[in-house]
Amino acid sequence: MTTITRLAKYRLFWPVAILVVLLLSNLIFTPSFFKIEVRDGHLYGSLIDILRFGAPLILVALGMTLVIATGGIDLSVGSVVAICGALACWRISEQGDQNSVGGVLVAVVMALGLALLLGLWNGFLVAGIGIQPIIATLILMVAGRGLAQLITDGQIITINSSPYKEIGAGYLLTFPVPVLIAIVVIVVSVLLTRRTALGMLVESVGGNAEASRLAGIRSRRIKLMAYVFAALCAGIAGLMISSNVSSADGNNAGLWYELDAILAVVIGGTLLTGGRFSIGGTVIGALIIQTLTTTIYTIGVPPETTLLVKALVVTIVCLVQSPSFREKVFKGRRQRPPTPTAPTSDAPTKVEVPA
Amino acid sequence: MTGISKEFPGVKALSDVDFRLLPGEVHALMGENGAGKSTLIKVLTGVYDIDQGQTTLDGTDVRFSGPLQAQQAGISTVYQEVNLCPNLSVAENIFIGREPRRFGMIHWSQMEKRADALLERLQLDIDVSAPLSTYSLAVQQMVAIARAIDISAKVLILDEPTSSLDASEVEQLFRVMRQLKEEGVAILFVTHFLDQVFSISDRITVLRNGRLVGEYVTRELTLIDLVGKMIGKELEVLEQLEEQPKPALAALERGQPLIEAQDLGRKGAVSPFSLTIHKGEVVGLAGLLGSGRTEVARLIYGADKADNGQLLVDGKPVAMRGPRSAMGHDIAFCSENRRTEGLIEELTVRENIILAMQAVRGWTRPIPRRRQDELVDKYIKALDIRPANPEAVVRNLSGGNQQKVLLARWLITEPQLLILDEPTRGIDIGAKAEIQRLVAALSDGGMAVLFVSAELEEVLRLSHKIAVLRDRHLIAELANDDEVDADRIMETIASGARA
Numbered sequence: 121m122t123t124i125t126r127l128a129k130y131r132l133f134w135p136v137a138i139l140v141v142l143l144l145s146n147l148i149f150t151p152s153f154f155k156i157e158v159r160d161g162h163l164y165g166s167l168i169d170i171l172r173f174g175a176p177l178i179l180v181a182l183g184m185t186l187v188i189a190t191g192g193i194d195l196s197v198g199s200v201v202a203i204c205g206a207l208a209c210w211r212i213s214e215q216g217d218q219n220s221v222g223g224v225l226v227a228v229v230m231a232l233g234l235a236l237l238l239g240l241w242n243g244f245l246v247a248g249i250g251i252q253p254i255i256a257t258l259i260l261m262v263a264g265r266g267l268a269q270l271i272t273d274g275q276i277i278t279i280n281s282s283p284y285k286e287i288g289a290g291y292l293l294t295f296p297v298p299v300l301i302a303i304v305v306i307v308v309s310v311l312l313t314r315r316t317a318l319g320m321l322v323e324s325v326g327g328n329a330e331a332s333r334l335a336g337i338r339s340r341r342i343k344l345m346a347y348v349f350a351a352l353c354a355g356i357a358g359l360m361i362s363s364n365v366s367s368a369d370g371n372n373a374g375l376w377y378e379l380d381a382i383l384a385v386v387i388g389g390t391l392l393t394g395g396r397f398s399i400g401g402t403v404i405g406a407l408i409i410q411t412l413t414t415t416i417y418t419i420g421v422p423p424e425t426t427l428l429v430k431a432l433v434v435t436i437v438c439l440v441q442s443p444s445f446r447e448k449v450f451k452g453r454r455q456r457p458p459t460p461t462a463p464t465s466d467a468p469t470k471v472e473v474p475a
Numbered sequence: 476m477t478g479i480s481k482e483f484p485g486v487k488a489l490s491d492v493d494f495r496l497l498p499g500e501v502h503a504l505m506g507e508n509g510a511g512k513s514t515l516i517k518v519l520t521g522v523y524d525i526d527q528g529q530t531t532l533d534g535t536d537v538r539f540s541g542p543l544q545a546q547q548a549g550i551s552t553v554y555q556e557v558n559l560c561p562n563l564s565v566a567e568n569i570f571i572g573r574e575p576r577r578f579g580m581i582h583w584s585q586m587e588k589r590a591d592a593l594l595e596r597l598q599l600d601i602d603v604s605a606p607l608s609t610y611s612l613a614v615q616q617m618v619a620i621a622r623a624i625d626i627s628a629k630v631l632i633l634d635e636p637t638s639s640l641d642a643s644e645v646e647q648l649f650r651v652m653r654q655l656k657e658e659g660v661a662i663l664f665v666t667h668f669l670d671q672v673f674s675i676s677d678r679i680t681v682l683r684n685g686r687l688v689g690e691y692v693t694r695e696l697t698l699i700d701l702v703g704k705m706i707g708k709e710l711e712v713l714e715q716l717e718e719q720p721k722p723a724l725a726a727l728e729r730g731q732p733l734i735e736a737q738d739l740g741r742k743g744a745v746s747p748f749s750l751t752i753h754k755g756e757v758v759g760l761a762g763l764l765g766s767g768r769t770e771v772a773r774l775i776y777g778a779d780k781a782d783n784g785q786l787l788v789d790g791k792p793v794a795m796r797g798p799r800s801a802m803g804h805d806i807a808f809c810s811e812n813r814r815t816e817g818l819i820e821e822l823t824v825r826e827n828i829i830l831a832m833q834a835v836r837g838w839t840r841p842i843p844r845r846r847q848d849e850l851v852d853k854y855i856k857a858l859d860i861r862p863a864n865p866e867a868v869v870r871n872l873s874g875g876n877q878q879k880v881l882l883a884r885w886l887i888t889e890p891q892l893l894i895l896d897e898p899t900r901g902i903d904i905g906a907k908a909e910i911q912r913l914v915a916a917l918s919d920g921g922m923a924v925l926f927v928s929a930e931l932e933e934v935l936r937l938s939h940k941i942a943v944l945r946d947r948h949l950i951a952e953l954a955n956d957d958e959v960d961a962d963r964i965m966e967t968i969a970s971g972a973r974a
Contacts, residue, residue, distance in 0.1 A: 315841070316838050316839055316840075316841050317833045317836070317837075317838045317839075317840070317841040317842070318838040320822070320826055320830075320833065321833070321834070321838050323819070323821070323822060323826075324819045324822060324826070324830060327819040327820065327821045327822060328815070328818070328819045328820070330815060330816050331810075331815065331816050331817055331818060331819055332819065332830075332834075333797075333798060334776075334778055334798050334808060334810060334816055334817070335798070335830045335831045335834055335884065336798050336799050336802045336831055336834040336835060337830070337834040338799065338834070342838070395819075395821045396821055396822075
């Protein structure tokens with residue numbers, strides 16, 4: 121008991137525990153769930169699939185983490201996913217030789233360049249003009265789908281480019297390329313935030329904007345960077361998704377990704393109010409969501425009920441995460457209530473309102 | 476109320492305070508910031524529980540466990556900020572939550588009729604079906620009062636009701652207060668405006684540092700007496716500091732001022748003022764609450780933009796574009812609101828201390844961890860911050876230690892001018908003495924300090940020069956020589972003379 125109580129003091133204890141429980145529960149339905157094998161020099165297995173298909177969500181959620189840490193939110197990431205995929209596929213489809221590596225590189229750079237611009241736009245609206253983040257990014261969330269369709273001319277662009285296919289479906293040294301890309305971006309984010317002072321300044325701005333201003337922090341610049349980073353991450357995710365299916369669908373690519381990403385961030389222990397953030401937590405949060413999706417498909421939940429099942433599990437996950445909920449549930453059973461330690465507190469605080 | 480005590484962790488907010496309120500009187504509760512006025516009100520209205528002491532209402536013992544219970548017993552409070560719903564109608568605001576009903580539906584016509592009658596009692600003739608927001612703040616205040624007396628009409632507590640009203644609106648409010656008094660309502664009136672206290676109240680209770688100074692009949696008290704009683708003298712406290720010789724002004728090298736404000740001002744904040752600060756000089760800002768002390772400090776730091784005048788650093792005019800420009804000229808600012816404008820509470824002591832220095836370096840050049848630890852350790856030791864753990868979360872520190880963390884943040888930037896706005900407010904005596912000693916030591920070391928405090932004794936003890944503010948004007952600048960004492964400053968504040 122004591123070991124568990126001590127373990128529970130770690131920030132990531134509950135997210136990790138939830139992930140483990142979810143993974144183990146798959147064993148009941150799929151005994152071979154944990155089996156990983158090498159076929160044709162490629163790693164195969166359910167766990168690898170979770171990582172492979174979870175990679176875009178991990179990327180988007182990483183960007184979202186920084187934005188949320190500054191006290192903001194970015195609803196437009198799903199649209200950015202669609203726009204970047206559309207631009208890259210359109211550019212490749214216009215080429216004479218779709219298999220030219222140079223041409224694919226140009227397309228990728230163009231798409232990421234556009235993502236950068238979109239991030240600057242969001243950052244400008246939020247930090248420059250001072251529009252509330254939820255409204256500012258809602259603009260691009262709605263308009264962005266239109267932009268993506270404009271690029272694809274309202275059609276689904278299908279391409280046949282083997283170099284481009286590598287991004288989302290390729291393998292390098294037996295590992296799936298998207299997983300490697302995700303690992304690189306995770307490492308870059310950790311270095312960027314924890315090896316420089318950026319992480320602390322982001323937490324400071326999100327924790328108390330006015331105090332940060334008076335301490336001389338250029339909070340606008342910090343916020344702008346967070347939105348640019350979020351858009352870039354979404355751009356890379358857009359490339360992965362469109363590459364994986366070799367097509368760009370302006371309507372459906374990255375649909376509702378922003379919500380999954382926000383969920384991943386919250387499950388990972390970063391508060392929506394901003395301040396302290398946890399990149400590790402976000403990665404685990406994204407993996408929890410992807411595992412959940414995979415599980416629902418593998419155990420054969422009827423398609424029409426998948427969303428409902430997902431909602432139920434997410435509700436349970438959030439409740440388990442909430443220290444005040446755990447306290448309430450365990451209070452009666454134990455002599456001493458367990459010390460609430462997990463960083464998230466979704467429970468509403470009671471405010472006395474004097475009449 | 477007799478022998479009321481209330482303690483918060485680390486702070487004794489009220490100790491052994493007696494307070495009585497008679498029917499049919501207007502009773503003013505006076506005291507400086509942190510004197511315990513709002514705590515007393517909250518204890519009275521059941522927002523806080525009482526640690527010690529007794530409350531009696533109409534001769535019977537009562538103990539309220541919440542504001543609702545107090546309200547049912549006949550005690551209503553109207554707070555400083557009108558807490559009504561501006562988008563609802565006047566009548567709705569008065570009866571919200573207790574609307575007259577008929578067949579389970581709101582009986583609109585009766586509600587409006589009753590609202591009309593109620594406001595007529597307050598000599599207010601307005602359209603009760605119009606949204607509250609269409610009326611002036613004074614009327615809104617009146618509506619809040621109407622609501623309060625309709626719920627229960629024995630005791631009415633008005634907490635700073637006049638702070639956002641103009642003179643004629645205040646008069647209107649006073650007329651209503653006098654009328655309610657005639658009807659036998661006991662009114663407790665809290666304000667920082669001294670003139671208003673004398674024109675409306677019958678008796679005055681003065682609190683200081685959580686203790687009762689006394690209860691006085693208003694017409695037997697002069698303005699200067701009152702100011703003196705409010706500010707008081709802390710005799711037993713800070714004796715060590717008392718022994719220090721008064722700051723030697725003559726020994727200071729004058730010459731070119733470090734900072735010179737020329738007609739610096741901002742509409743609605745403070746009228747244009749001029750002030751010079753020399754190297755190694757402690758300039759104190761004295762004045763009552765709302766006199767513009769903080770505003771002066773904020774303008775010099777650039778926390779608010781001045782719309783008049785200019786600021787000279789080392790004799791050269793500088794463009795103040797905000798805190799960053801001030802920091803570029805080695806000016807540091809500790810805000811009076813530690814929690815909302817100073818510290819990032821969820822970050823650690825270490826992070827809070829290095830924050831300003833890191834902000835100047837920019838995010839790409841992090842302060843090496845070893846250097847951080849050195850700096851932080853040094854200042855934790857120098858300022859005796861407890862717990863002496865750089866990784867402790869600032870939220871969990873006591874007020875005094877939080878203040879020291881904030882001070883440390885600015886001290887490591889080695890400023891030439893340190894602006895301290897109420898650095899000793901709400902912290903215990905020990906920490907207070909330490910901070911005062913620190914200010915004296917910094918000044919000896921050549922740092923200029925702009926010291927803002929509501930406590931006159933403190934300002935007198937530390938400053939070489941005292942600038943006196945009243946009603947958002949800098950009215951006098953006094954060299955702190957032997958002739959200047961608390962009485963002289965109180966006189967200056969009371970008379971409002973421009974010296």
